[in-house]
Structures are given as C-alpha cells and as structure tokens.
Amino acid sequence: MRFPVALLAVLPLVGLVLGQTITDGQNNATLDANETTVAPAAQPVSKDSSAAPADLFTSEAAQLTDNVIANLTALNLTSIDLFSFDNGSSSTDGASKRDSGSCKSMPGDVLYPPNLVWKVFNLLLGGALIQTTPLASPCYTNWNNYDAGKCSYISANWANNSFMHADDPTSVMWPLYQGLTCMPTTTPSDSCRLGAYPSYAIEVRSVYQIQLAINFARNANLRLVVKNTGHDFNGKSAGAGALSLWTHNLKDIQFFRNYRSGTYNGPAFKLGAGVQAFEMYEAAEKQGVTAVGGEGKSVGVMGGYLAGGGHSPLSSIYGMAADHVLSMEVVTPDGRFVTASDSYNKDLFWALRGGGGSTFGVVTSVVLKVYPKMPVTIATWQFTTSPTVSAEAFWSGVRAYYDEFVRFTDKGTYSYFQLVGIGPGAFLFAMAPFVAPNMSKQDLEALLKPMFDKLSALGIAATPQYFEYTSFKPAWENHFPLESVGSATLKTASRLFPKANWLDAAKSNATFSVLRQTVESGVVMLGFNIAAAPTAGFPDNAVNPAWRNTVLHAICGVIWPEGSSPDVIAAQSKRLTNDVMQKWRDVSPGAGAYMSEADIMEPNFQQAFYGTKYDKLYQLKQRYDPFGVFYAPTAVGSEDWTVRDQIDGWPTQNGRLCRL
Structure with missing residues (x-):
C-alpha cells in the first residue's frame, strides 16, 4: 500500500506509540521517526463557500477531512481513532455513552494519553502544541525559568495590562477561579503550580487544528477549554488537566461594501475569532462605518463576548452585538466544520448568538453587519460629598441621575459610572463616560x-466636560480606559434591572434604596445605563430576554485583604452571593444577569443568565454535544457536571471534572 510522503513520515511515531513497527510496504524498510519530517494533518479545500456569500479565510481552508482520516486509519492502527470524527453514534444514546459519575481524564491517570501520543498529536498539529508554563512562573525558582527582570515586568503589568494576559496562551484575567496558584511574588522560593491552568494549549492558526483537538478530546475523554483572550469574569478558559484551544491569533479581517445574505444587503465585515475590539474599531474607522462591539479594548469580540450576547456603548440604538451576526463558521463537537446562518444549521445559529461560549462549538469567524459612520458626543463629570455637600445631598444628586435612566436610553444614550465609598460617610460618583451617539454637543x-x-x-x-467626535472609534478610544484585571482580592456579581422598576414609584424607590445600601455597606458599584431593545427591532436569538427589558446593568464587588486565607475568601464570596446580591434579586424578581460579568455562584443561573431560552438551549446542547465535549462554569448543561475537591464558597476550576 502506498501512502503520501507526509503521512508516511508520521506513521513510525504512531507505530512506536502502539509498540508496533511500521514499514514501507513497497520496500519493506523500517522508517526512523527521527529522520523524517512530518507535515500537518491538513488538506486544502476550496475557499468558495456554498453556505455563505463570504469565502473562507485561508485559515479555514486548511481542514481535517475524511480523506486525511482514511489515510491515517489505513493501517488499522486503533489509536489513530483518537483523532477520528464522531461517526454519528453519539446522537443515538447521548449522555449514556458516559457513565454517571465518570470523570474527564487527568495527567497521571492510567487512561491519560502517554507522552508519545502527545508527540504524535503535536506532529499532526504542525508543531502548534504548547505545554503550559504559567505566566508568572519567572517569579519562581521551581519552574527553572526564574528571571527577576521578567518577574518585575509581569508584576508591574499584572493588574493593569489586559493585553499581557490576552497574549499568553493560558493566562486568565480573573485568576480567582484558576485557584491563585501562580501569582506574581517577591518570594521566589514559594511554589508556582498549574492549578486550573490547562496542561496543554494549541496555538490555533487553522481549522484543522481545532478539528484535531476536538476529536482528540472527545475520543480520549479529555477536558477541553477554549481561550480567546481570557476576559470572562468566571475564568471559563481555565480547567485543571485540560487541553486548551487558543484562538487569539485568528486575526483575518475582510470588508464587504455590499454583502447580500437573506434579506440583508449592506456593509459587513468577516472577522476572525481572535479579532479584538481595538482591531475591529480600527478596521471600521478605515472603512468609514460603525461596528457594534464592547467597551473593553482587549476583548476578543468574536469569542465569548459575542457568544454571551455582548453589551455595547451602542446597545441603546442597535441592541446587543449578537443581534448583528449574519453567519458564523464553527467547528462542532463532532469535529465537523460547518456554517451557521439563517439558511444553514439554523438551530445552531440561534444558539451561538447569546447562548454562551465554550458550549456548542468553536467559532472561527463571524460575518457582522455594520452601520454608517456616526458622530458621537461624550460627557464626563463627577461629584463627591464634601463640607458643603452632605451624604443626603450626595444621594439626592445620584437620584437625580437615576431618575433619568428611561429618558436617557430612550434617546439612544449609554453611560458607564462608578459609585464608591471614599471614607466614613463619604462617597464618590464618577461618570466616565456618558456616550451620546448621533448627538452634537448642543443636543447632549x-x-x-x-x-x-x-x-x-x-x-x-x-x-461636565463635553467632547465631540465625528466617528465612534476616537470617542471610544479616548474615554474607555484599559481594563483592570488580575485581581486576587476581588469577587464580582451583576444584575440586570428592568425598566419596569423605573415606571412604578414604589419599585423605583425600593431599587434605589437597595443600591444605596449596597454602596454604604462598603461594596463598590459600577453601573451601565443601557437598553438593548432598539425601536428598529431585533432578531430572534438566544440572548437573555432580560436584556430586552433592562435600563441598568449593575456590577458590584467585595474585596478582602491581600494574602487572605481560603476561609476568608469563601466567606466574602458567600456574603456577596447570599446577602448583597439577594437584596438586588429581591427588588428585581424574574430579571436576570449578564453571564460574562456575573457571579459564578448565582442561584438558578439557568433562569438568571438565559431566561426563557434555557430549555431550548439545553435541548440543543444534548443534540450537538451529547458527549459533553464542551464544559464551562454556568454554561448550558454545566449542571450535569461538577468540579471535585472545591472549597465551599470558592468554586475554582482547580479540580477533576466529573459527571454528576
């Protein structure tokens, strides 16, 4: 039997893994794996897409195909099945394929793939496999890479440079849920441990690498996580012993002046999964259009942000970011690469727009409709208690702003503000910024x-200070600071407060009273006066229905001293969930929360994060992912799993993932 040269080169290693000798059937010569060069297990396919008007990116046209798998399996070596597609049998009996209580395989387990299999995997990936080295490890001696200079840089940038975390294959921006096992330190003799950092990551550059990884994780029963930038407040890209897909470098951008899809005819971008907000806004500015994205500069827009719905400074006029998706290219849990749109895989398309990340597949690109260039005016102001402004006067001033929430969002505006205690009986209100799209300074x-x-x-x-801009990008760039991240002393939670609470005097008073009490109790509060039900309407998708009724997305956080014990962290965490947030829930029954910026311990997260969409999402999860290839905390179907050996009140991903 004759094999392609690249394939023939990989077979000796496969044979070594299985304890077999692989020979060239024509010459009866044993091949030495050390003397061969192995090409990736990819087959070029046509860039022409039969399912979407936009051609595939080059990264999407390098795919794992049935032909590649057939060549790999031609020698009847059963371990090659680790990289094979799901044959469809999983859809017949779903979760029963895995026993209740069974766990994902971890390093050290008997059934965990041996090193030689990982070497073969890396060869098939084209050398893209990365064995995790924690970002802060240069601060420690136990990783044999101690470097005082690197440690100094990492320490200085840990909390104020989200780009540093995004550019690392496995770092997460909220390390509380990683377990805080390798934070920057000035004591090099301390121990840096992997904790919930994945064991391996793949620097994804092409679709075939995602397909191989999904097949490998499914067939070898490995935990699989997906990291784009690592922004999610609950550390969804962390997972002990996991294999991680790092999609950060899928950066292709293509602009269409006239994109035709279904009933839509207008400008659009096709954007790779790794495109970040600053890159999308730069591209939109260059083309003279406006794209709907988030306020965070380093957020990967096409990743968990879009999957979670994606609130935006433009939401009050255009809705959620997910509302503007025209099509998506995605690798599903069976390893197949498909298009999801209003014409193809409609249920999957519905779920991917707001149903949460790391749940239904790995998106490689998104076609996003955009809007004409618009002027934007910004206003900023602040006030505090002072010798001439009592606490009561201060809170009356806050109430003067609070009472305008409905009027402001009805005009299409958005605002981002902070309320914080600055001393006994002393408080600060800071508006940074108030965003008024399509308004002049005079209008605002x-x-x-x-x-x-x-x-x-x-x-x-x-x-107030006013700033006028002729387009959205400079307004956003100049008034939204780089995010603060990396905190080991903070836990956050959020709530979507409905418009109805402002239309009823009693509800409005009760809501304001609770928010005031929260800040007076020492809890920091961030607020977004925002609506996401534009008058032009919005599509049917999986976005939490609570977003369509809200005028306030509020985030609060509790803090504890540096170096606090796990008991202290857990106690403060439970205080946030069971005390502070319960008061917020009590004045907004039946409302919800934004899953990407919410409490990992939110009671009944299914209702809070997904609302009435949850039952359909759960059914689709069982259809598309019956094996549970994808898991993330609070994601659809996550209630079927547990992470073992957790501290009550501090649920990290630093433990074995098992079915309930």
Missing part, C-alpha cells in the same frame, strides 16, 4: 440640562 447639553439643574439646586457643583 439639552438632554442633560434638567438633571444638572437639579444638582445645582442641591448645591452640587458637577461641571
């Missing part, structure tokens, strides 16, 4: 005047 001054008149009458001098 008129909109804000009634509120500022009330502040003036209270003796509060809150002098």
Whole structure:
C-alpha cells in the first residue's frame, strides 16, 4: 500500500506509540521517526463557500477531512481513532455513552494519553502544541525559568495590562477561579503550580487544528477549554488537566461594501475569532462605518463576548452585538466544520448568538453587519460629598441621575459610572463616560440640562466636560480606559434591572434604596445605563430576554485583604452571593444577569443568565454535544457536571471534572 510522503513520515511515531513497527510496504524498510519530517494533518479545500456569500479565510481552508482520516486509519492502527470524527453514534444514546459519575481524564491517570501520543498529536498539529508554563512562573525558582527582570515586568503589568494576559496562551484575567496558584511574588522560593491552568494549549492558526483537538478530546475523554483572550469574569478558559484551544491569533479581517445574505444587503465585515475590539474599531474607522462591539479594548469580540450576547456603548440604538451576526463558521463537537446562518444549521445559529461560549462549538469567524459612520458626543463629570455637600445631598444628586435612566436610553444614550465609598460617610460618583451617539454637543447639553439643574439646586457643583467626535472609534478610544484585571482580592456579581422598576414609584424607590445600601455597606458599584431593545427591532436569538427589558446593568464587588486565607475568601464570596446580591434579586424578581460579568455562584443561573431560552438551549446542547465535549462554569448543561475537591464558597476550576 502506498501512502503520501507526509503521512508516511508520521506513521513510525504512531507505530512506536502502539509498540508496533511500521514499514514501507513497497520496500519493506523500517522508517526512523527521527529522520523524517512530518507535515500537518491538513488538506486544502476550496475557499468558495456554498453556505455563505463570504469565502473562507485561508485559515479555514486548511481542514481535517475524511480523506486525511482514511489515510491515517489505513493501517488499522486503533489509536489513530483518537483523532477520528464522531461517526454519528453519539446522537443515538447521548449522555449514556458516559457513565454517571465518570470523570474527564487527568495527567497521571492510567487512561491519560502517554507522552508519545502527545508527540504524535503535536506532529499532526504542525508543531502548534504548547505545554503550559504559567505566566508568572519567572517569579519562581521551581519552574527553572526564574528571571527577576521578567518577574518585575509581569508584576508591574499584572493588574493593569489586559493585553499581557490576552497574549499568553493560558493566562486568565480573573485568576480567582484558576485557584491563585501562580501569582506574581517577591518570594521566589514559594511554589508556582498549574492549578486550573490547562496542561496543554494549541496555538490555533487553522481549522484543522481545532478539528484535531476536538476529536482528540472527545475520543480520549479529555477536558477541553477554549481561550480567546481570557476576559470572562468566571475564568471559563481555565480547567485543571485540560487541553486548551487558543484562538487569539485568528486575526483575518475582510470588508464587504455590499454583502447580500437573506434579506440583508449592506456593509459587513468577516472577522476572525481572535479579532479584538481595538482591531475591529480600527478596521471600521478605515472603512468609514460603525461596528457594534464592547467597551473593553482587549476583548476578543468574536469569542465569548459575542457568544454571551455582548453589551455595547451602542446597545441603546442597535441592541446587543449578537443581534448583528449574519453567519458564523464553527467547528462542532463532532469535529465537523460547518456554517451557521439563517439558511444553514439554523438551530445552531440561534444558539451561538447569546447562548454562551465554550458550549456548542468553536467559532472561527463571524460575518457582522455594520452601520454608517456616526458622530458621537461624550460627557464626563463627577461629584463627591464634601463640607458643603452632605451624604443626603450626595444621594439626592445620584437620584437625580437615576431618575433619568428611561429618558436617557430612550434617546439612544449609554453611560458607564462608578459609585464608591471614599471614607466614613463619604462617597464618590464618577461618570466616565456618558456616550451620546448621533448627538452634537448642543443636543447632549439639552438632554442633560434638567438633571444638572437639579444638582445645582442641591448645591452640587458637577461641571461636565463635553467632547465631540465625528466617528465612534476616537470617542471610544479616548474615554474607555484599559481594563483592570488580575485581581486576587476581588469577587464580582451583576444584575440586570428592568425598566419596569423605573415606571412604578414604589419599585423605583425600593431599587434605589437597595443600591444605596449596597454602596454604604462598603461594596463598590459600577453601573451601565443601557437598553438593548432598539425601536428598529431585533432578531430572534438566544440572548437573555432580560436584556430586552433592562435600563441598568449593575456590577458590584467585595474585596478582602491581600494574602487572605481560603476561609476568608469563601466567606466574602458567600456574603456577596447570599446577602448583597439577594437584596438586588429581591427588588428585581424574574430579571436576570449578564453571564460574562456575573457571579459564578448565582442561584438558578439557568433562569438568571438565559431566561426563557434555557430549555431550548439545553435541548440543543444534548443534540450537538451529547458527549459533553464542551464544559464551562454556568454554561448550558454545566449542571450535569461538577468540579471535585472545591472549597465551599470558592468554586475554582482547580479540580477533576466529573459527571454528576
């Protein structure tokens, strides 16, 4: 039997894994794996897409195909099945294929793939496999890479440079759920451990690598996680012993002046999964259009942000980011590469737009409709308690702003503000920024005047600053700072407060009272005055219905001293969930929370994060992923799993993942 040269080169290693000798059937010569060069297990396919108007990116046209698998399996070596596609049998009996209580394989387990299999895997991947080295390991001696200079840089940037974490294959921006096992330190003799960092990561550059990884994880019963940038507040890209897909480098961007799909005809971008907000906005500025994305500069827009719905400074006029998706290219849990749109794989398309990341597959690119260039005006202001502004006057000033939430969002505006205690009985309100799309300075001054008149009458001098821009990108760039990340002393939670709470006086009073009590108790609060039900309408997708009724997305956080014990962390965590947040839930029954910025311990997360969409999403999860290839905390179907050996009140991903 004759094999392609590249394939013939990989077979000796496969044979070594199995304890067999592989020979060239024509010459009866044993091949030496050390003397061969192995090409990736990829087959070029046509870039022409039969399912979408946009051609495939080059990265998407290098695929794992049935022909590649057939060549690999031609020698009847059963271990090659580790890289094979699902044959469809999984759909017949679903989760029963795995016993209740069974666990994902971990390093050290008898059935965990041996090193030689990982070597073969790396060869098939084209050398893209990375064995995890924690980002902060240069601060320690036990990883044999101690470097005081690197440690100093990492320490200085840990909490204020989200790009540093995004550019690392496995670092997460919220290490609380990684287990805090390798934080920057000034004591090199301390121990740095992997904790919930994955054991291996793949630097994804092509679709075939994703397909190989999904097949390998499914067939070898490995935990699989997906990291784009690592922004998710609950550390969904962490997982002890896992294999991670790092999609950060899928950066292709293509602009279409006239994209035709279904009933849509207009400008659109096709964007790779790794494109970050600053890159998307730069591309939109260059083309003279406006794209709907988030406020965070380093967020990977096409990853968990879009999968979670994606709130935006433009949401009050355009809705959620997921509302603007025209099609998606995705690798599903069976290893197949498909298009999801209103015409193909419609149920999958519905679920991917708001149903959560790391759940239904790995998206490689998204076609996103965009809008005409627009002017934007920004306003900023702040005020505090002072010798002339009492606490009561301060809170009356906050109430003057709070009472305008419905009027402001009805005009299409968005605002991002902070409320924090700055001392006993002393408080700060800071608006940074108030975003007014399609408004001039004069328009915005008129909109804000009634509120500022009330502040003036209270003796509060809150002098606003106004900034006019001819497009969205410079307004966003100049007024949204780089995110603070990497905290080991903070846990956050969030709530979507419905518009109805402002239309009823009693509910409005109760809501404001609870928010005030929260800040007075020492809890920091961030707020977004935002709506996501534009007058032009929005598509049917999996976005949490609570978003369509909200005018306030609020985040709060509790803190503890540096170096606190696990008991202290757990106690503060439970206080946030069971005390602070319960008061917020009590004044907004039946509402919800934004899954990407929420409490990992949210009670009844199914209702809070997905609302009435959950039952359908769960059914689709069982159809597309009956083996449970994809798991993430609070994701659809995650209630069927547990991470063992957790601290009550501090649920990290630092443990064995098992079926319940």
